[in-house]
Amino acid sequence: MEHIAKFPYAIESTENVFIPMRDGARLAARMWMPTDALKNPIPAVIEYIPYRKRDVTRGRDSLNHPYIAGHGYACVRIDLRGSGDSDGVLEDEYLEVEHTDAVDAISWIASQPWCDGNVGMMGISWGGFNSLQVAAKQPPELKAIISASATEDLYVDNMHYMGGCLLSDNLSEATVMFAFNSLPPDPLIVGDRWREMWSERLRDSGLWIEKWLRHQHRDDYWRRVAINENYASIQCPVFAVGGWADGYTNAIFRLLEHLQVPCHALIGPWGHKYPHTGVPARRLVFSTRWFAGGIIG
Numbered sequence: 354m355e356h357i358a359k360f361p362y363a364i365e366s367t368e369n370v371f372i373p374m375r376d377g378a379r380l381a382a383r384m385w386m387p388t389d390a391l392k393n394p395i396p397a398v399i400e401y402i403p404y405r406k407r408d409v410t411r412g413r414d415s416l417n418h419p420y421i422a423g424h425g426y427a428c429v430r431i432d433l434r435g436s437g438d439s440d441g442v443l444e445d446e447y448l449e450v451e452h453t454d455a456v457d458a459i460s461w462i463a464s465q466p467w468c469d470g471n472v473g474m475m476g477i478s479w480g481g482f483n484s485l486q487v488a489a490k491q492p493p494e495l496k497a498i499i500s501a502s503a504t505e506d507l508y509v510d511n512m513h514y515m516g517g518c519l520l521s522d523n524l525s526e527a528t529v530m531f532a533f534n535s536l537p538p539d540p541l542i543v544g545d546r547w548r549e550m551w552s553e554r555l556r557d558s559g560l561w562i563e564k565w566l567r568h569q570h571r572d573d574y575w576r577r578v579a580i581n582e583n584y585a586s587i588q589c590p591v592f593a594v595g596g597w598a599d600g601y602t603n604a605i606f607r608l609l610e611h612l613q614v615p616c617h618a619l620i621g622p623w624g625h626k627y628p629h630t631g632v633p634a635r636r637l638v639f640s641t642r643w644f645a646g647g648i649i650g
Contacts (some may be wrong), residue, residue, distance in 0.1 A: 359423060360419070360420065360422075360423020360424060361423060361424055361425065362387040362388075362389075362422070362423050362424065362425050363387065363388045363423075364385050364386060364387055364388060364419060364422045364423050365385070365386065365387075365388050366383070366384065366385045366419070367383065367384040367385075368383060368542075369381055369382070369383060369438065369542050370382050370383075370384055372431065372457075372458050372461050372462070373457075373461065374434075374453075374454055374457045374458075375453070375457055378434060378439075378440040378441050378454075379439065379440050380431050380432060380433070380434060380439045380440070380454060380458060381406070381431070381432045381437055381438035381439045381542060381543075382406075382429050382430060382431040382432070382458075383406045383414065383418075383429075383430045384427065384428065384429050384430070385418045385419050385421075385422035385427070385428045386422050386426070386427035386428065386467055387422065387423075387425060387427075390427055390467035390468075391466055391467050394466065394467055394468055394469040394470075395425055395426055395427055395467065395468065395469055396425075396426055396427070396468070396469055396471040396472065396473065396496075396644065397426060397427040397428070397429055397462045397463070397465075397468045397471070397472045397473070398418075398421055398426045398427070398428050398429070398472070398473045398474070398475055398640075398644060399428075399429045399430075399431060399458065399459065399462065399472060399473070399474050399475075400414075400417075400418070400428075400429075400430050400431070400474075400475055400476050400480050401431045401433065401455055401458070401474065401476065401480060401483060401484075401487075402431075402432075402433065402436075402476060402479050402480040402483075403432065403433040403435070403436035403437075403443055403479060403530075403533065404436070404437075404479070404533065405432060405436060405437040405533065405536065406430050406431075406432050406437050406438075407437060407438065407539050407542065409533065410430075413627075413630070414430050416630075417627070417640075418430055420641075421640060421641055421644075424641040424645070425645075426473075426641075426644065427462075427465075427467055427468055429458075429462055431458055433451060433454070434450060434451070434454050435534070435554060435558065436533065436534070437538065437539075438538045438539055438542040438543050439538075440550070441553075442553055442554050442557045442558055443530075443534055443554070443558055444557065444558060444559060444561075445561055445564060446479070446482075446507075446561070447482060447483060447486060447507065447577075447578045449577075451483060451486075452483070452486055452487055452490050455474075455483065455487040455490075455492075456487065456490055456492045459472050459474075459487075459492045459494050459495055460492065460494060462494075463494035470494060471494065471496050472492075472494045472495050472496065473495070473496060473497045473498065473499070473644045474487060474488070474495060474497075474498045474499075475498065475499040475500075475501070475640060476499070476500065476501065476503070477501040477502045477503070477594075477625075477626075477627050478501075478502050478503060478625065480501075480503075481499075481500040481501045481502055481503025481594075481601075482500075482503045482504070482507075482511075482578075484498040484499065484500045484503070485498070485500050485503060485505055485580050485587065485591070486578050486580065488586075488587045488588070488589050488591070489580055489583070489586035489587050491586070491588050491589075495589055496589055496590075497589050497590045497591075497592070497643065497644060498589060498590075498591055498592070499591075499592045499594060499640055499643060499644075500591060500592070500593050500594070500608075501593075501594035501595065501627055501628075502594070502595055502596065502599050502601050502625050502626070503593075503601055503604065504601045504603075504604035505579070505580035505581045505584075505604055505607065505608060506579060506580075506581045506604065506607075507575050507578050507579060508571045508575035508576075508579070509571070510600075510601060510603060510604050512525075512526050512600070513565055514569065517569075517570075519566075519569065523562060523565055523566075524562060526561075527560065527561045527562035527565065530561055531558075531560060531561070534554055534558040535554070535555060535558075537550070537551035538550050538551065581607060581611070584608075584611040584612055584613065585613055587612060587614060588614060589614060590614050590615040590616065590617075591608060591612055591614065591615070591616045591617075592616075592617050592618070592619070592640075592643045593605040593608045593609070593616065593617070593618045593619075594618070594619045594620075594627075594628060595618075595619075595620050596620065596621055596622065596623035596624050596625065596626060596628075596631055597620060597621070597622055597623075598622070598623060598624035598625075599623070599624050599625045599626075600625070601625075602620060605618050605620060606618075617643070621633075
């Protein structure tokens with residue numbers, strides 16, 4: 354456990370903890386929280402993505418989560434099932450098991466002695482998508498979300514099809530995920546199981562573009578996570594964030610128009626970035642103010 358003394362709260366970090374799921378699988382998470390959290394429980398903020406906390410997003414995680422934790426939150430950065438050091442195989446985007454796992458993780462986090470029972474969720478891109486999708490599942494402990502560079506319409510405003518036209522990003526995203534899914538878990542975290550876990554992923558993850566190309570129309574494959582077909586499913590406050598140079602900005606105006614809960618928006622002159630990493634940058638304070646506004650704690 355690494356101790357970090359800065360920000361309003363002195364914090365400590367835990368390199369890895371395994372979060373149990375209802376079927377016995379475990380999700381790997383990295384955590385940061387104030388050093389006195391066991392004596393003074395605090396709200397938690399999770400980020401839940403497939404981009405490998407030990408390497409791919411390690412730099413970004415080490416910027417975002419210590420800052421938020423240093424302002425009085427427990428931050429939990431979770432690898433999706435089948436990614437990084439978590440159990441299982443990742444077979445596609447936004448499957449039901451992804452949402453079920455998130456509900457289980459939120460419940461587990463809320464029940465920990467360092468958490469006051471209130472949880473927020475944040476993310477950009479995939480993490481922004483599943484923040485909306487998990488909110489639609491209405492886990493009772495989830496009190497607010499930040500969804501950055503994301504959309505509530507998986508078919509028309511993601512990277513697959515737009516206006517019915519096949520996008521080149523359909524191929525590039527499939528290629529990126531094939532590369533990530535072909536990487537092994539870290540033996541320092543998972544131990545001797547790493548080779549077995551890696552072999553399972555190589556065998557079963559598949560080529561996602563095959564699935565995506567079979568669904569070139571707005572069918573049930575896309576509707577399964579189409580928040581725009583039931584905006585009322587989201588019952589917690591939403592902060593929608595985007596950039597004018599990003600491809601997901603249209604969704605923010607639809608969320609502002611249709612959500613029946615408190616919804617605020619921030620759009621700035623950056624691209625597919627968190628505001629504090631875009632140019633010109635806006636400080637990360639946007640997130641702590643949202644979660645501190647009497648919504649979580």
